[in-house]
Amino acid sequence: MGDPEARSRRPAGQTRARMLEVAVERVRAEGLQLDYANIELEDLIRAAGVPRSTVFRIWPDRVAFVADLVRALFEADPGFDTGFDDSTRDVLQQAMAREAPATDATPDGPPAALREALRVTVAHNMAAVEHSVAWRTYRTMSAALASGDAVPGGEDIRALLSEIVDRYLGRMAEIYRGLNEAFGLRMREGVDERDLAVAVMAMIDGMGDHRRIQPTLVDGPRAVALGDEGPRDWHLAGIAVYGIYTAFTEPADE
Incomplete structure (x- = not known):
């Protein structure tokens, strides 16, 4: 005392x-x-x-x-606000350096180097967010607001979450912009990097919800061949992110 x-x-x-x-x-x-x-x-x-x-x-x-x-919780865990947490950014940078990606995408879409970068980064990130107090708080508060039940201070919380998510989406859009440039991709007409960030975030949100109910259903590795490199072990979220990324982008030289 x-x-x-x-x-x-x-x-x-x-x-x-x-x-x-x-x-x-x-x-x-x-x-x-x-x-x-x-x-x-x-x-x-x-x-x-x-x-x-x-x-x-x-x-x-x-x-x-x-x-x-709630604001203090996000400030204490800046990885949410800045996009990926530090360890996930390191994994992404290491994957990109290790793969030494070519500057141009293949005629069929993203190159193998991007697939590998997404494969390892998403798997790492799915583990990292479970230990993030900011992510857990975000999921708790957003679920409460979406439930339709009265949440004490709900409008203020909604405004705060909207502000934080806007910053998060802006940062992720920057990351995707950098990936597109590195791998010779561009956004398809009618969508931009922020749209891509929204789609990926929504998928991760839903995947995270299912994971809490049946962890093995989501986290069990899938041996999938998504390119000429043959079967690799993918986290289910990684496959989904790759599918979204492929749908939203195209080779920049087309």
Whole structure:
């Protein structure tokens, strides 16, 4: 708890930071429950050792606090906001360097090097997102909003998620733009890289939902030949991403 006199002298900025720090750690350990049952201000105040009066000056109620908490959860896990997490970006870069891709796509579409880059990157990313507090929070809150049930602070949460997803889609569009340039592809007429990012994100969302119900149905490797290189072990999501990528792009020199 600490010295009450010292607590009373704690600046509001420190109180705010400490409250959010304690709440973020709780969500990391327990997840964010739909009714925010594990985010009680009085309980967090005790755990954080901060002045109650200062907390309620900053946040008049739990709904206001949760809105700031959700933003803090994403800020604590910047991989979601910037596209791929650091480890997945490393896997993608290593795959591209290892494959030494040609600059031109084949007449039939994306080259083998792109297939390999997508194969290893998507498999790694599907594992990484399960350990991401930001992704778990996003899925929890978006599922609650989609359910039609009343969500405390729902409109504010919807606006915040929309803002965060917009930034995520913009970053993924940049990544796809770079991949297209590296592999001699362009977007088909009528769609752009942001459309591709939306389609892939929607597929990953749905795949993630099914994975929680039947993990082996989604995660079991499939030995599939998608090109001249012959059968390779693919994660189901990787096959789906490759199919989407192929549908949205074409060789740039056509």
